[in-house]
Amino acid sequence: MDPRALPPRLVIDPSLPPDLSVELRSSPHVLRLARSGWRMESSRNLTWLFVVPGLLMLLWMTAGTAPAVVTAIGAAVIGLLRWLTSAYHRDTRRKLRLAYEHADRYILPEDLDYPCQVLLRRAQRAAETILGSRVHRAGLIDTIDNRVTLPEEVWQIAQRLRKLSAMHAEHSKIVPKELPTGLQDAFKPYSTALDAAWTSLSKRVRNLEQYAKQVVKADKVFHAHQRLEALAARTPDYQALIADTVRDDLARAHLRELTEQARQARELFEESIHEARRAAGELLRPPHA
Template sequence: MDPRALPPRLVIDPTLHPEISVELRSSPHILRMARSGVRVDTTKNPALLFVIPALLMVLAVATGVEELLVPGVGIGLIVLFRWIALDGTYRSTRRRIRSAQVHANRFILPEDLDYPCQRLLRRAQNAVEAIMASRVHRDGLIDTIDNRVSLPEEVWQIAQRLRKLSAMHAEHGKIVPRDLPPGMEDAFKPYTTALDAAWTSLSHRVRHLEKYAKQVVKADKVYHAHRRLEALAAKTPEYQQLIADTVRDELAHERIRELADQAAHVRKLFEESIAQARLAAGELIKTPLA
């Protein structure tokens, strides 16, 4: 399947504390519960399971009926094991839901967006993923805009605006009638134009990201070839000697010169590709969304 056709991934505010971010990212179903308004049911605390065995033991002591003590202890042990199993899950779920509710504006789920906005966000995520996975990025050759910081922030800013645009699209569709009375089209047009302008701006932003990613991928390929050529360059004297020993004199000098020039040529291509990637990154930060 084309990665561009897949739904976008969860987006979390990159400025959120790392521990909270990891917790939110590990439980997308909890985030959906929080987004849907689910409240923690405090009436189902597993500790309430101890009420029955406790009553039996109190009753046994108060009445002196020892036969009630054994069932009370037995039920108490069963309840204890069940409480140990349930209480941890209960507390963890309650804590995670509360955390997700507190930070509800710090994450964006795929279902927060309409389909066109989902596609656009996915394209932005794919572009950033390609950049971050590149060897030229990992080796620090293109980090003109501090990719590890700037790119996650860029995706977050785009996602926030797409969420708002999706909500306004939905609202606009409910308010504006499909069949407008004659002469009323112009009255509604400025609102439609505003939504279209926002969409165009965000699309343009994503295309800048994709252009940057394209240049990075191109630089990566040249960098890979350059590294291979460097390995061969160490053996250049052996190749030159081979040519000198086997090729006619009038051709030997030309072939030796070609070997000497080839490394410089590939190096130049590599430097040009890196420069183009940095130029694309520069264009990306000329008009920051943040």
């Protein structure tokens, strides 16, 4: 499947404590239940109290097992089921409570309309590209701390997209599809405000994608640079080869060519790193800049 067609992933406020973030991220189905307003009833499903004795009675009748043995097995099974059910309910109730307490600290794909989902997915994909790059892992694009700034940037974008989605839905309910003659101008400022917010968020995501594009370019040059460094370590072998096989004047020309190629590769690598850092700086500018 084309990654661009996938929905965005769950986004959690990066300022939350790590243990709480892991807890919320581990149970997206519970977060969805909380978002829908679902409450866990305290009543228990007692169906198994009737099913288990029936199965034990069948065992006793078909296998001829002694009643005392059947009773012991039944008591053990009922006790185990009660313990498992109780543990599951406690864990689910605890996670549901956390989901309600921190309802404004996570954003589900369902919180966004389709256009906003697509925009958030683009932002997440750009951040993944940057954090997964060789130059990031090598610490070569350290103008900002990507591990801190990028999750925060995606979170800020997701928050604004959620608000925009809600206002889109509200606007669609309030504004009639067919406006009476002469009233179009009265509604226009509200539509314009939504369009302006969308344009601003789109620009913010494009800045993030531009940074990712420069990082990809730097990654390719970095890979070639590493190969060149490996060859540079064998320069004496190449010098000896040239000296043994061609005349002195050609040897000097070949050596100058090797040196020039190495210089150009290094300059290209340094330029690509500079461009990636410049693109990263765009993320620090205010959205209205």
